[in-house]
Amino acid sequence: MQFNESEFLVESIVPDDELIISRTDLKGNITYANETFADISGYEMSELIGKPHNTVRHPDMPSSIFKTLWETLQNGKQWTGIVKNLRKDKGFYWVKAIVSGVYKNGELVEYKSLRTPITYEEKLEAQKNYDKMRLENNEKIRTIFYK
Numbered sequence: 001m002q003f004n005e006s007e008f009l010v011e012s013i014v015p016d017d018e019l020i021i022s023r024t025d026l027k028g029n030i031t032y033a034n035e036t037f038a039d040i041s042g043y044e045m046s047e048l049i050g051k052p053h054n055t056v057r058h059p060d061m062p063s064s065i066f067k068t069l070w071e072t073l074q075n076g077k078q079w080t081g082i083v084k085n086l087r088k089d090k091g092f093y094w095v096k097a098i099v100s101g102v103y104k105n106g107e108l109v110e111y112k113s114l115r116t117p118i119t120y121e122e123k124l125e126a127q128k129n130y131d132k133m134r135l136e137n138n139e140k141i142r143t144i145f146y147k
């Protein structure tokens with residue numbers, strides 16, 4: 001996908017009185033999203049359901065973060081982390097996500113993620129860390145830096 005650099009600059013602010021919720025099947029395809037998820041990501045609900053969750057992956061996110069997320073889930077544990085997500089219009093929004101298994105009669109059937117806002121300082125710190133992680137892993141990084 002080709003992006004115009006300037007489109008990356010528009011941040012959507014996550015409301016602090018609502019949770020952004022989604023669930024996926026065991027492969028990471030979205031099975032449920034709440035209205036807040038659709039609103040903040042700029043997608044229609046019908047554009048989200050059945051799609052892989054990497055639909056909202058932002059190119060600033062290091063691959064290793066998602067590797068750890070999946071390893072943690074596959075070990076039956078809950079994963080918490082800071083995620084920068086990409087909107088349909090190529091804007092972005094930052095969240096703290098808590099991702100865990102959904103169990104039915106003791107059997108793992110889906111995964112769910114509950115997301116809440118983070119502070120400006122947390123965003124700044126995460127962006128710096130993620131740039132560093134991407135550089136260390138020879139992944140391309142954005143061209144705009146916080147100094």
Ligand SMILES: Cc1cc2nc3c(=O)[nH]c(=O)nc-3n(C[C@H](O)[C@H](O)[C@H](O)COP(=O)(O)O)c2cc1C
Binds near residue numbers: 052055056057
């Ligand atoms: C319940 C759940 C929620 C997820 N939420 C996000 C998300 O909000 N943003 C995101 O980029 N990846 C999310 N992921 C991870 C994606 O499935 C995917 O691993 C990630 O976007 C990296 O894409 P890739 O595996 O194609 O490299 C979620 C995974 C699960 C199981």
